[in-house]
Amino acid sequence: MNYSGSEFAELDDISAAAYGHAVELGRFIREDIALRLALSPAEVTHAEKVLTLLRLLQPMPGDPDVLVPVGPDVATADLVSSAEAQIRDLQQAVTDVRSRLMSLTPVYFEGRRLRNRLEAFDVITDQGTVQSMLDHLSAHCRQEVASVAPGGARPGPQLQAARKSSLSMRERGVAVRTIYQHTARSDLATRAYVRDVTEAGVEVRTADQVIDRILIYDRDTVFLPTHAEQDDESQSTGGAIVVREPTLVAFVCNVFEHLWDGATPFVPDTSRAPSVADDLKQSILRLMAKGYKDEMVARRLGMSVRTCRRHISEITEELEATSRFQAGYNVAMSRMLEQRAGREADSG
Incomplete structure (x- = not known):
C-alpha cells in the first residue's frame, strides 16, 4: 500500500x-x-x-x-x-x-580460487566500492593485516579511520603490521597515532623507500593500487587490484616480509634514530648519483620537494660541492656509498 x-x-x-x-x-x-x-x-x-x-x-x-x-x-x-x-x-x-x-560469498571466493589460470585478480575502479571492500575485510579478518603506506605525513581523517580500525582489530586478536616511510616520523599527528596503536600491540616500522601501497588480509587477499596510464607512474587512480590467486598472494607477502626485515621500528617516544637519518641521506645520495631530479627524489622518499632540497643542500655542503650535479658526480666517482656500506659491515 x-x-x-x-x-x-x-x-x-x-x-x-x-x-x-x-x-x-x-x-x-x-x-x-x-x-x-x-x-x-x-x-x-x-x-x-x-x-x-x-x-x-x-x-x-x-x-x-x-x-x-x-x-x-x-x-x-x-x-x-x-x-x-x-x-x-x-x-x-x-x-x-x-x-x-x-x-554465496564462500562459493564465490572458492570459485575465484579455483579459476586462477586466466583471471587471478579483480580490477575495481570505483573508490567507494574499494573502500567498502576494505571496511568489510577489516571487520572480518581473522589473523593478520599487513600494509605498506608510501609517503610522509598521513592526513588527519585517514589517521582517525586507521586508529579506529587498528584498535578494533587488535581487540579481536588480529595482528597488525604497517610500514611507513622514514619521513612519516617527523609528523606529530602520525607520531601520536603510532603511539596509540603500538600501545595496543600494533607493530609499525619505517623504511627509506617502499615499492607501492600494499594491503594484505589474512595472507589470502591482497589490495594493490591502480595507476593512470601516463609517465607519472606514481599517480594512483583511487582504484585497486584485488589479488586472491595463491601464488601471487604468496609473492606479495614475501615482498612485504623483505621490506619488513629491512625496516626500522617506529618508537614515537624516543628521539629519531640516527640510522633513520643515515638511511635517508644514503637514499638521497643514491638517487642523486643516478641523476634524478629533486622532484623525483622527493617522490621516491615520500617527502616534500622543499624538504628534499634542504637535505640536498646539506649534502652538497658536506661534500664541498658547488651544485647538486657536482655532488652526484662526486658520489659516483668516490664510491662513497660502497665505502659507507663496507664500514657498516665491518662495524657489525
Whole structure:
C-alpha cells in the first residue's frame, strides 16, 4: 500500500479547532461547528475531510453517518499501523535478500580460487566500492593485516579511520603490521597515532623507500593500487587490484616480509634514530648519483620537494660541492656509498 500526501494530511489550525469542538460535543456536528467557529460550509467540509483522513473522526458503530472524535493515540495507531507493517515487511525482505546473497560469498571466493589460470585478480575502479571492500575485510579478518603506506605525513581523517580500525582489530586478536616511510616520523599527528596503536600491540616500522601501497588480509587477499596510464607512474587512480590467486598472494607477502626485515621500528617516544637519518641521506645520495631530479627524489622518499632540497643542500655542503650535479658526480666517482656500506659491515 502506498501512502500519498493527502492520506497523511496536514493538520491545519481550522481543522484542529474543529476537532476540539467535536471533542466537546462528543461528535462532529457540521452546523454547530460552523456556527461556533464562524466557518463557511466549504471550510467545515475541508476540516471534516482532514480529520477523517487523519483518523481523528471515525464513524459511530451502528450509525456510520455520525462521525465521533477519537483520541490522538487511537488515530495514530489506526493511521500508521499498516505503514509500519509495510516497513517491517520491507526491512525483513531486505535482510532476507542480503542473507541469501551473502551466503554465496564462500562459493564465490572458492570459485575465484579455483579459476586462477586466466583471471587471478579483480580490477575495481570505483573508490567507494574499494573502500567498502576494505571496511568489510577489516571487520572480518581473522589473523593478520599487513600494509605498506608510501609517503610522509598521513592526513588527519585517514589517521582517525586507521586508529579506529587498528584498535578494533587488535581487540579481536588480529595482528597488525604497517610500514611507513622514514619521513612519516617527523609528523606529530602520525607520531601520536603510532603511539596509540603500538600501545595496543600494533607493530609499525619505517623504511627509506617502499615499492607501492600494499594491503594484505589474512595472507589470502591482497589490495594493490591502480595507476593512470601516463609517465607519472606514481599517480594512483583511487582504484585497486584485488589479488586472491595463491601464488601471487604468496609473492606479495614475501615482498612485504623483505621490506619488513629491512625496516626500522617506529618508537614515537624516543628521539629519531640516527640510522633513520643515515638511511635517508644514503637514499638521497643514491638517487642523486643516478641523476634524478629533486622532484623525483622527493617522490621516491615520500617527502616534500622543499624538504628534499634542504637535505640536498646539506649534502652538497658536506661534500664541498658547488651544485647538486657536482655532488652526484662526486658520489659516483668516490664510491662513497660502497665505502659507507663496507664500514657498516665491518662495524657489525
